[in-house]
Amino acid sequence: xxxxxxxxxxxxxxxxxxxxxxRANAEYLAQTVGAPLEVARVLVxxxxxxxxxxxxxxxxxxxxxxxxxxxxxxxxxxxxxxxxPARGYVERAMRAGRSVVTANKMxxxxxxxxxxxxxxxxxxxxxxxxSVGGGIPVIRVLRDALASDWxxxxxxxxxxxxxxxxTRMREAGLGFDEAVREAQAKGYAEADPxxxxxxxxxxxKLVVLAILAFGARxxxxxxPTEGIRAxxxxxxxxxxxxxxxxxxxxxxxxxxxxxxLRVHPALVPRDTPLANVNGVLNAIALEGRALGPCLLSGxxxxxxxxxxxxxxxxxxxxxxxxxxxxxxxxxxxQMQKRPxxxxxxxxxxxxxxxxxxxxxxxxxxxxxxxxxxxxxxxQMVQEGGGGSSGVPVDIVLLTHEARERDLTRALDVIxxxxxxxxxxxxxxxxx
Amino acid sequence: xxxxxxxxxxxxxxxxxxxxxxRANAEYLAQTVGAPLEVARVLVxxxxxxxxxxxxxxxxxxxxxxxxxxxxxxxxxxxxxxxxPARGYVERAMRAGRSVVTANKMxxxxxxxxxxxxxxxxxxxxxxxxSVGGGIPVIRVLRDALASDWxxxxxxxxxxxxxxxxTRMREAGLGFDEAVREAQAKGYAEADPxxxxxxxxxxxKLVVLAILAFGARxxxxxxPTEGIRAxxxxxxxxxxxxxxxxxxxxxxxxxxxxxxLRVHPALVPRDTPLANVNGVLNAIALEGRALGPCLLSGxxxxxxxxxxxxxxxxxxxxxxxxxxxxxxxxxxxQMQKRPxxxxxxxxxxxxxxxxxxxxxxxxxxxxxxxxxxxxxxxQMVQEGGGGSSGVPVDIVLLTHEARERDLTRALDVIxxxxxxxxxxxxxxxxx
Numbered sequence: 001x002x003x004x005x006x007x008x009x010x011x012x013x014x015x016x017x018x019x020x021x022x023r024a025n026a027e028y029l030a031q032t033v034g035a036p037l038e039v040a041r042v043l044v045x046x047x048x049x050x051x052x053x054x055x056x057x058x059x060x061x062x063x064x065x066x067x068x069x070x071x072x073x074x075x076x077x078x079x080x081x082x083x084x085p086a087r088g089y090v091e092r093a094m095r096a097g098r099s100v101v102t103a104n105k106m107x108x109x110x111x112x113x114x115x116x117x118x119x120x121x122x123x124x125x126x127x128x129x130x131s132v133g134g135g136i137p138v139i140r141v142l143r144d145a146l147a148s149d150w151x152x153x154x155x156x157x158x159x160x161x162x163x164x165x166x167t168r169m170r171e172a173g174l175g176f177d178e179a180v181r182e183a184q185a186k187g188y189a190e191a192d193p194x195x196x197x198x199x200x201x202x203x204x205k206l207v208v209l210a211i212l213a214f215g216a217r218x219x220x221x222x223x224p225t226e227g228i229r230a231x232x233x234x235x236x237x238x239x240x241x242x243x244x245x246x247x248x249x250x251x252x253x254x255x256x257x258x259x260x261l262r263v264h265p266a267l268v269p270r271d272t273p274l275a276n277v278n279g280v281l282n283a284i285a286l287e288g289r290a291l292g293p294c295l296l297s298g299x300x301x302x303x304x305x306x307x308x309x310x311x312x313x314x315x316x317x318x319x320x321x322x323x324x325x326x327x328x329x330x331x332x333x334q335m336q337k338r339p340x341x342x343x344x345x346x347x348x349x350x351x352x353x354x355x356x357x358x359x360x361x362x363x364x365x366x367x368x369x370x371x372x373x374x375x376x377x378x379q380m381v382q383e384g385g386g387g388s389s390g391v392p393v394d395i396v397l398l399t400h401e402a403r404e405r406d407l408t409r410a411l412d413v414i415x416x417x418x419x420x421x422x423x424x425x426x427x428x429x430x431x
Numbered sequence: 432x433x434x435x436x437x438x439x440x441x442x443x444x445x446x447x448x449x450x451x452x453x454r455a456n457a458e459y460l461a462q463t464v465g466a467p468l469e470v471a472r473v474l475v476x477x478x479x480x481x482x483x484x485x486x487x488x489x490x491x492x493x494x495x496x497x498x499x500x501x502x503x504x505x506x507x508x509x510x511x512x513x514x515x516p517a518r519g520y521v522e523r524a525m526r527a528g529r530s531v532v533t534a535n536k537m538x539x540x541x542x543x544x545x546x547x548x549x550x551x552x553x554x555x556x557x558x559x560x561x562s563v564g565g566g567i568p569v570i571r572v573l574r575d576a577l578a579s580d581w582x583x584x585x586x587x588x589x590x591x592x593x594x595x596x597x598t599r600m601r602e603a604g605l606g607f608d609e610a611v612r613e614a615q616a617k618g619y620a621e622a623d624p625x626x627x628x629x630x631x632x633x634x635x636k637l638v639v640l641a642i643l644a645f646g647a648r649x650x651x652x653x654x655p656t657e658g659i660r661a662x663x664x665x666x667x668x669x670x671x672x673x674x675x676x677x678x679x680x681x682x683x684x685x686x687x688x689x690x691x692l693r694v695h696p697a698l699v700p701r702d703t704p705l706a707n708v709n710g711v712l713n714a715i716a717l718e719g720r721a722l723g724p725c726l727l728s729g730x731x732x733x734x735x736x737x738x739x740x741x742x743x744x745x746x747x748x749x750x751x752x753x754x755x756x757x758x759x760x761x762x763x764x765q766m767q768k769r770p771x772x773x774x775x776x777x778x779x780x781x782x783x784x785x786x787x788x789x790x791x792x793x794x795x796x797x798x799x800x801x802x803x804x805x806x807x808x809x810q811m812v813q814e815g816g817g818g819s820s821g822v823p824v825d826i827v828l829l830t831h832e833a834r835e836r837d838l839t840r841a842l843d844v845i846x847x848x849x850x851x852x853x854x855x856x857x858x859x860x861x862x
Contacts, residue, residue, distance in 0.1 A: 021579040021721060032578065032763040135722040137576035145568035147463065148452040148742035273704040273728055290452060290735040291566040297704055298725035308722045311579035323754030332463040
């Protein structure tokens, strides 16, 4: 039977994993697709680099033309990462009528809607399970399992670096700098950790999830995004005292007329599954209108988990192509520009930290400013102070639900009132 | 375009949900399948019963022949439950060359392999996402997302009644009888709760999961199965003290030469996601060789979650049929008889509870019997006693890892030694 021929664009660790899985499961995959899957050409940058032993070196080339121009190739698999030249390669493959499987979240976050439009125009599939959540099959669940449902909210721990660091800060009392050094030493953080710890990677993934969950075309730059640099050891301690764990979350809500997307640290009730997803693990909690709540958790990154997702996509795409259904699954992803709810209009309970001068009347000033803005206080804890040592004291408040705009107005008043020895800090509570 | 015609066998709450979802998502589903999905006939037992308003009453019949004998029907959807007459209907539909979607776990657990064989023989699909875990897409993940991987272990909280009762026993200190009454009052337990609380329902689901995870044909009656009747309030208290939560688990392991399947209560470390899946929620933790760990959690039962799974299956099966690929996905499920590891050969750490007469030398007798059997003790706590009041005292031990056969030998010695005021109780620890 005529094999389905694959062109690999890139052959790093994920690509190597794909080759190993294709080889190890060749018989099963052939049976499921109805034809053997055959790696036809493999594009690499450095021909001298060591590769997995399963790779036939004769297939390797550094010439993009030798792969993209090969008319015998049925499906392209983009595992090179980065926006350029990946974007041009993916576009060229789809223009030539070929379906593409990609694990490239940055490409999807920045150009996903345009690439999906091109796929629909050309009647091909663009599959991207590997781009979000590594081996967690969240794209598949959003697309297939929830085909007849409507996602009303999602919350994800989608950045393993942040989750590892927050876990270590909480468990071992590390500060941010120590945690980042430890994560780097273990290979969980880049030399320049900004993309992870400042939340941009999570925002990219949220934008990709929003395409499927909410049918939304969103500009990643417009998603309110905070990283974990501002979370201090004292916050972990107080969060624990109040029954919460601090997690870095990507959050989406469908309000009907608008969607709400945001990325930031949040206090999560300690006895929930999400609060107990630790270390480099990722998790995505969904709520479907009919399905109710659903949580998926696993390794959000890593070569083999991502390769498992890529091969699952290859299988789908190859089957669709053989059955004359290429493009059907991709065409079913319906997207429109959807307005984003301004962060000021979002509502939540808040954890607030103040470092204040230990003087009479300070608490009244805090409470007064919050009260004036319509924010009511649920709990208050003061640590240290009580004398007149002159050392600033820590005050932590939990508020009842409030509108973010009202809260930030109150914090602004407090910051300028002369009672604060440092800028107030807020962390949202995610129930 | 010629519609894909569906024959519904049963129209209770799940069937009603299916009809509602098909109606609400008609356009999307038609686009994805490539043809509208049309409910052709609906078989019911009681024609007078109230049904969802979306159901066209003209389609309803009490005559099986009017549905099963209708040659215009493309796909049958079995949502009646129970083994008879569902089994005969499903077989007849497949013999007539029609694919079947079912949400019937008992049918699958007792006759799954034979029904799958028939599906393969007839070149049709038998899809059963709704049969395990309600709306949790675990079947789909095992079948599609892990297509190129190998599952080495799974642990599931798959019975919502048990999980609700254990949650309430732990949180509110209820005894078994109180917990079962409360579950019944809330509609979470049947009038005869045996199928749930004695573990049989969980064993059925484990057998269905084992088909996909381990390619195993297993007789449900041979799965070592314990329910939650023996778990006492004191066990919850001690488990908490040692950092664990008691959950009722369905457990599977692939040892290569044999598979291990068992259903019983277990101590799960408190800070793991599985330990924090509470109330009626279900969860399934998997470990793939390449994927690593993965957890899926959500509503394991309920009409609408199950209906979402059934419709996702209908969509797959209808697409496969239209593209000439009917039966391919089902044929890919490869099953063989696989030997079951005897429970005596399983290894675990154990929680042991003894109620003993408060006499000198008792501890030495317990420790001696365990030591003679090669079981070593990790921790020991005694509650009450210390005088010579004559009131029996509670002693709880945690063991290091041991072979179950050795442990039960030691417990047998202790039970007959005259020191025990009640039979010793063991609960396995699941790390």
